[in-house]
Amino acid sequence: MKVAVLSRNPEMLKNLSDFLATDDSSIQLQFWPAGATHLAAMVEQEQPGVLLLETAGGREDELNGVERVMIRHPDMAVILICAQNQPEFLLSAMRMGVREVIPMPVSGPALQQAIGRIRERISWRSAPQLPGQVLAFLPCKGGSGSTFLAANLAYAIAAEKKRVCLIDLNLHFGDAALHVSEQAPSATVADLVAQIQRLDGALLESSMLRITPYFGLLAAPDSPENAVDVRPESIERLITVARGCYDYVLLDLSRTLDANSIKALDCADAIYLVLQLTLPFIRDGGRLLQIFASLGYPKEKVRVLVNRFEKDGEIGLRDVEQTLGLKVARTIPNSFGAVAESINHGRPIIDLAPRDPVARALRELAGELVQIKPRSGGWWQRLRGNAA
Ligand SMILES: Nc1ncnc2c1ncn2[C@@H]1O[C@H](COP(=O)(O)OP(=O)(O)O)[C@@H](O)[C@H]1O
Numbered sequence: 586m587k588v589a590v591l592s593r594n595p596e597m598l599k600n601l602s603d604f605l606a607t608d609d610s611s612i613q614l615q616f617w618p619a620g621a622t623h624l625a626a627m628v629e630q631e632q633p634g635v636l637l638l639e640t641a642g643g644r645e646d647e648l649n650g651v652e653r654v655m656i657r658h659p660d661m662a663v664i665l666i667c668a669q670n671q672p673e674f675l676l677s678a679m680r681m682g683v684r685e686v687i688p689m690p691v692s693g694p695a696l697q698q699a700i701g702r703i704r705e706r707i708s709w710r711s712a713p714q715l716p717g718q719v720l721a722f723l724p725c726k727g728g729s730g731s732t733f734l735a736a737n738l739a740y741a742i743a744a745e746k747k748r749v750c751l752i753d754l755n756l757h758f759g760d761a762a763l764h765v766s767e768q769a770p771s772a773t774v775a776d777l778v779a780q781i782q783r784l785d786g787a788l789l790e791s792s793m794l795r796i797t798p799y800f801g802l803l804a805a806p807d808s809p810e811n812a813v814d815v816r817p818e819s820i821e822r823l824i825t826v827a828r829g830c831y832d833y834v835l836l837d838l839s840r841t842l843d844a845n846s847i848k849a850l851d852c853a854d855a856i857y858l859v860l861q862l863t864l865p866f867i868r869d870g871g872r873l874l875q876i877f878a879s880l881g882y883p884k885e886k887v888r889v890l891v892n893r894f895e896k897d898g899e900i901g902l903r904d905v906e907q908t909l910g911l912k913v914a915r916t917i918p919n920s921f922g923a924v925a926e927s928i929n930h931g932r933p934i935i936d937l938a939p940r941d942p943v944a945r946a947l948r949e950l951a952g953e954l955v956q957i958k959p960r961s962g963g964w965w966q967r968l969r970g971n972a973a
């Protein structure tokens with residue numbers, strides 16, 4: 586990404602260059618000791634992806650010049666650094682399509698975050714070419730830990746810089762959002778279903794509770810009566826649109842099998858069947874597998890997740906595998922204190938207790954699902970690392 590930085594003031598240009606210094610080779614910085622009057626020629630020649638322009642007072646003739654350049658180069662994102670902070674000025678800058686206006690005195694973090702946001706948008710614009718994988722999480726019985734695992738795995742996948750969304754399909758009593766956020770969602774599955782005809786990636790995206798730049802969560806309806814209009818066709822449409830926007834689409838399901846949840850299971854590439862090592866879970870696991878067989882799902886579609894696993898328990902993994910006729914895909918250890926604290930605070934366990942065995946297991950599972958690329962240093966990585 587080419588970032589062109591313009592200022593007539595040499596001291597300001599030097600400050601900006603200090604603030605933006607990075608060893609991230611994917612960001613190319615260019616500094617121009619010039620103002621808006623030289624803009625058109627520079628942009629024509631260099632074609633930067635981001636233009637950062639310091640315009641001191643934000644004079645109208647300068648802004649008109651910026652606007653003309655922006656019309657010729659609609660894909661270029663513009664950041665203005667400006668002492669002017671009158672609402673009318675900010676409004677006209679935004680109307681022109683200026684992405685960010687940073688007030689003086691400018692600070693390093695404000696500048697870095699503004700560029701970070703723009704870069705995020707650019708990467709979203711080139712959304713995944715391949716449709717995302719849909720992973721459904723189904724508890725064998727309530728209380729298996731399925732919601733906890735789905736929400737925290739989504740967070741762990743996002744930490745690997747993959748776009749992930751979690752759709753809470755516990756349509757009556759969904760609470761997945763509480764596991765990873767303290768914010769209240771602004772929209773829910775019910776709101777999208779009500780306008781399903783016009784659902785596209787942009788609407789889906791704007792309805793998500795944004796947990797990190799890589800992780801969006803679509804919350805369950807806020808009361809059971811809002812779930813009555815949800816139909817299997819809408820579930821299918823929702824999942825199809827989500828697949829087109831995200832690398833991973835995780836579905837948090839309740840134990841109740843009805844037409845909606847069966848549609849979600851049909852759409853899934855894999856079903857994580859979550860159970861614990863006690864007889865009632867295993868018995869219900871067996872029943873669910875019979876239903877899956879009658880629905881024509883191949884055995885490879887189902888992945889058994891044993892949660893709250895303790896090695897010296899009375900029932901072993903072999904016993905489960907023999908009873909279910911399926912290998913256990915993964916175990917997640919039991920860790921009551923850390924899990925309860927994570928849920929109570931709405932903070933993902935990999936952040937709250939990164940060394941906890943549950944956090945480790947989730948990171949491993951996320952790592953298996955995605956390709957891990959090595960990190961390099963620089964403010965851009967730090968920013969993304971903190972945000973994700
Ligand atoms: N690995 C774990 N270790 C300890 N407790 C866990 C673990 N996973 C889940 N729990 C506990 O189980 C409870 C139920 O989890 P939840 O995700 O709501 O289950 P489900 O969605 O299957 O009904 C959580 O409130 C949490 O306290």
Ligand SMILES: [Mg+2]
Nearest residue numbers: 731732838839
């Ligand atoms: Mg649940």
